[in-house]
Each structure stands twice: as C-alpha cells, then as structure tokens.
Amino acid sequence: MNKRFFFGLIFLFSVKIHSQGINMNIVDKIISNIKATIVTDKRVAIFNVEFDQQNKILKGETNLKQVKDILIQEIKFYKIDFKDEVEVLPSKNLGDKIYGVVNLSVSNIRTKPDHPEELSTQALLGTPVKIFKKQDGFYLIQTPDKYISWVDDDGITPMNKKELDEWIKSPKIIFTKEFGFSFSNPDINSLRVSDLVAGNLLLLLNEENNFYKVKYPDGRIAFVEKINCEVYSNWLNNLKPTKESIVNTAKLFMGVPYLWGGTSVKGMDCSGFTKTVYFLNGIILQRDASQQVNDGILVDTRDGFDKLQPGDLLFFGKHATDSTKEKITHVGIYIGNYEFIHEAGRVKINSFDKDAEHFSEYRLKHFIRAKRILNSINRNGITTLKTNKFYLGEME
Numbered sequence: 560m561n562k563r564f565f566f567g568l569i570f571l572f573s574v575k576i577h578s579q580g581i582n583m584n585i586v587d588k589i590i591s592n593i594k595a596t597i598v599t600d601k602r603v604a605i606f607n608v609e610f611d612q613q614n615k616i617l618k619g620e621t622n623l624k625q626v627k628d629i630l631i632q633e634i635k636f637y638k639i640d641f642k643d644e645v646e647v648l649p650s651k652n653l654g655d656k657i658y659g660v661v662n663l664s665v666s667n668i669r670t671k672p673d674h675p676e677e678l679s680t681q682a683l684l685g686t687p688v689k690i691f692k693k694q695d696g697f698y699l700i701q702t703p704d705k706y707i708s709w710v711d712d713d714g715i716t717p718m719n720k721k722e723l724d725e726w727i728k729s730p731k732i733i734f735t736k737e738f739g740f741s742f743s744n745p746d747i748n749s750l751r752v753s754d755l756v757a758g759n760l761l762l763l764l765n766e767e768n769n770f771y772k773v774k775y776p777d778g779r780i781a782f783v784e785k786i787n788c789e790v791y792s793n794w795l796n797n798l799k800p801t802k803e804s805i806v807n808t809a810k811l812f813m814g815v816p817y818l819w820g821g822t823s824v825k826g827m828d829c830s831g832f833t834k835t836v837y838f839l840n841g842i843i844l845q846r847d848a849s850q851q852v853n854d855g856i857l858v859d860t861r862d863g864f865d866k867l868q869p870g871d872l873l874f875f876g877k878h879a880t881d882s883t884k885e886k887i888t889h890v891g892i893y894i895g896n897y898e899f900i901h902e903a904g905r906v907k908i909n910s911f912d913k914d915a916e917h918f919s920e921y922r923l924k925h926f927i928r929a930k931r932i933l934n935s936i937n938r939n940g941i942t943t944l945k946t947n948k949f950y951l952g953e954m955e
Contacts (some may be wrong), residue, residue: 585615586610586641589633597626602679602847603705605691608645618644622691622701648699650692656717658698658954660726660776661686664754665823666714668706674696678820679708680846681831684734685760687727687769687775689954690717701944703949704834706846720952727952728761731791732771734782735839737811737824745770752781756823757811760791762808797942800840800933805870806894809836812906829889832902833872836892838952841944842936848874848890854940855930864911869895870933875925887927924953 587939590608598621606626608619617634621627624647634641647659656725661682669676672694680702682688688700688710698717718726727779742890743750745767752775761773761783770782812835818826822835830848837844845851852874859866867873875889891901899922909919911926935941942949 584610584612585637586612586634586639589630592627593630597629598623600850602850603701603790605648605699605707607788610641611772615639615641616644617641620646620648620692622648622707639666648691649689651688651699653693653717655719657690658720658723658952659688659690659698659715659717660723661688661710662716662776663714664756665689665757665825666710666799667820668700668708668710669697669712670708672699672709676709677763678708678818680820681822682710682714682759683758683823685731687723687949687952687954688715689714701954702846702847703843703947718776722841723952726776727950730763731760732763732773732788733791733794734761734788735794736787739784739787741773741783742770743781745772745782747784749782752779755783755787756825758823758835763790769863796839798841800837800842800936802869804840805836805892805933808839809892809894809900809906812836812852812902813900815902815906817904819900826900827906829891829902832906832950833890833892837932838944842932843942843944843947844932845940847874848876849887851890852887852922852930853926855932855935856939858929858931860926860929863894864897865895867929868931869893870931872930872932873899873901874929875922876927877925878927885927891922 587610594606598604605622606619610617627645627647628687631657661684664684666682667678668680668682670679682702686702689703691699696712698715700710701707735757737757739755740753741752743752761775764772764774769785771784771785771788773781812824812832814945815824816826817828819828821827824832827835830846830851834844834846845854851872858871871893873891873893874887875888879885891899893899898908898910899910908917909922911923912918932941937941937946948954
C-alpha cells in the first residue's frame with residue numbers, strides 16, 4: 560500500500576467523519592469507514608477491532624498490518640489518547656509454526672471453531688495454508704484462494720517456514736483419478752492408509768513396481784498405484800487449459816451430490832464445483848460465486864448466448880431493482896449448444912434452449928452474466944498453481 564493511497568484514505572475518512580457531525584464517537588466511525596472501504600469481504604480478511612471508549616483501549620485482532628497502521632494514523636490525526644492492544648495475526652502463541660499443509664484427503668473448514676458449525680469450504684490433501692491462531696483444537700487458516708475459516712487440528716500439519724519450503728520444493732505426485740486409496744504396502748490388498756480424491760498432493764519418495772511410495776504431511780508413509788496419479792511437476796508442466804479440457808473435467812463429476820461448502824468429488828456446492836474443475840486444470844478461482852463473478856472478462860450476453868464459449872462461467876441470482884442490490888447465488892459452466900453444467904442437487908446439465916428436454920426456465924429467468932476465465936489467467940484476479948503465492952511458499 561503506497562503512501563499516497565495511505566494518506567488519501569486518511570483524508571477520505573476525515574471528510575466522512577466531519578460531514579456526519581462531531582457528536583458521534585470518532586474512533587468508532589473510523590473503524591466503520593475502514594470496514595466499509597477497505598475490509599469489505601470478511602471471507603478473505605480479518606479485522607475484528609473495537610474501541611473501549613471508557614478505558615481508551617483499542618482492542619481486537621487483524622491479519623492486515625497496513626490497515627491497522629491506517630487506523631492508528633487516523634486516530635493520532637485527531638489527537639486522541641489511547642492504548643493499542645490490537646493483535647496483528649498470526650498469533651505469537653503459534654511460535655514459528657504459522658504455516659501448514661492439509662493432511663486429509665479432504666479437510667472440512669468451518670465458519671467457527673467447532674464441529675457442529677457451518678461448513679464454509681474444504682481443502683484438499685497437500686494444500687499449503689497460512690495459520691493465524693489456534694483455539695479449542697481448531698486452527699484459523701487461510702487457503703490459496705484467500706478464504707479464512709477454521710479447521711480442526713487433524714486436518715492440517717503445522718509447519719515453520721523451513722518445513723514448508725521443504726514441502727514446496729520436494730518432488731510430489733498428484734492423484735488424478737476421481738476417487739481411490741493409498742495403501743500400507745505396494746499391494747492393493749494391504750491395509751489402507753487413507754482415501755484419496757482428485758487433486759490430492761503427496762511427497763514422492765521412490766517407486767516400487769506399479770506403485771509410488773509417498774509421504775503425508777504428518778509423516779505417514781503409503782503407496783499409491785501409478786495408474787491413478789502423475790508426477791506433479793510433469794502434470795503441471797504439461798497442463799494446457801482449453802475449452803475442451805474444462806468441459807471434459809466438469810463432466811467427470813456428473814451425478815456428484817450437492818454439499819454446502821464442498822469442493823471435492825465427495826460432495827460439492829455450485830462454486831466448489833467450478834473451483835474444483837478449474838483447479839484440476841491448474842487454475843485457482845476464488846471460493847464463492849459472489850467472488851468468482853468479479854474475475855475474468857465479461858462476455859456480452861445482451862442479445863443472447865451466441866457469444867458464449869465452452870468453459871465460460873455463468874452466474875445466476877437476483878437482478879438489481881430500484882430498492883435492492885444484485886445478488887449472485889449460483890454459478891455453472893457453459894459447455895456449448897446453449898447447455899451448461901452445474902451443481903444443483905447433483906452435478907447435471909441443463910439448457911437455455913426452450914425446446915430442449917433439459918431446459919431450465921428457472922435458470923434462464925435468473926441468469927445475470929457470464930465471465931471468460933481462460934483469457935484471464937494470471938490477471939483479472941486469477942492465479943494458477945504455478946503463480947499462486949501459497950503454492951510458491953510466499954504467503955504474505
């Protein structure tokens with residue numbers, strides 16, 4: 560964040576505060592303005608800050624040091640005496656273990672640190688994460704799509720920077736079959752170590768006959784059939800995402816049931832489906848449909864769907880009115896011939912063609928816009944497995 564922008568924000572906050580009168584709590588107003596103009600999406604940023612006016616204590620937590628600096632500078636601008644007790648995460652209680660790698664085939668990540676809480680998303684085995692704090696057996700983590708939520712302590716293996724770097728740089732395999740298992744010996748009749756799903760990453764130790772010997776983040780050793788996986792570096796270097804590869808990947812998940820928060824073959828929600836399809840083509844999308852709609856290049860659909868191309872993301876929801884804002888609630892993938900594939904109850908194909916047997920009047924009525932992703936790789940908010948800072952071990 561450059562200085563010009565920094566002081567520009569201070570000026571903006573000052574104008575807003577003065578314009579609304581001097582009877583209000585200035586610090587509370589500064590905090591509100593920051594939330595309204597900078598920290599606008601709680602899914603990808605932490606800014607839980609409040610001001611104890613009686614004791615003149617600024618307290619809370621944030622993972623955004625620069626934003627805290629703006630807050631402090633603005634308070635000082637008004638010559639307000641206060642004590643700063645806002646913790647900048649990661650928590651010092653973590654020591655140097657502020658990174659981690661997902662340790663289960665699919666780790667469930669929840670809105671709050673408790674198993675009965677809402678499933679907000681999932682992360683696949685081998686995914687690098689940033690850890691912000693630990694509470695009640697759960698870690699508050701951030702995944703490569705910048706989503707922040709809670710995972711139980713069995714779901715990840717905490718690491719320091721050296722350990723993470725070793726994981727990032729070590730040879731790995733990627734599981735490419737939709738579903739399968741790893742085994743305790745190079746024999747499919749031996750004891751299973753765990754299940755595996757498409758997109759799982761494991762350290763590659765060596766080869767034994769028709770198996771790869773692999774290592775989990777927590778140190779478990781297992782064997783995976785070669786036929787079900789590829790050497791990760793080869794897979795990554797050979798990736799050439801195309802309209803056809805996106806559609807073909809999407810069709811692999813036909814019939815997979817809907818699961819709120821799901822992002823794997825075990826169960827998906829609508830944006831978890833699109834995210835997983837693109838991930839298996841090396842592209843990292845944001846987590847939710849309301850976030851994905853902000854990326855990519857807008858496709859002109861004012862006169863119909865003729866300009867759409869396979870692989871384009873289609874967004875649905877509620878249109879804006881004079882009194883309500885637009886709301887994106889659903890996303891799917893265009894596959895051509897006025898058809899699209901999406902997760903709605905199960906992964907299925909519907910059509911915009913009113914004469915088609917699988918025409919969906921509901922989706923046609925609630926269509927909002929389309930975005931092209933393949934022309935936006937490494938720009939317009941879209942990263943890849945080769946460029947995403949988490950997969951490079953360069954989390955901010």
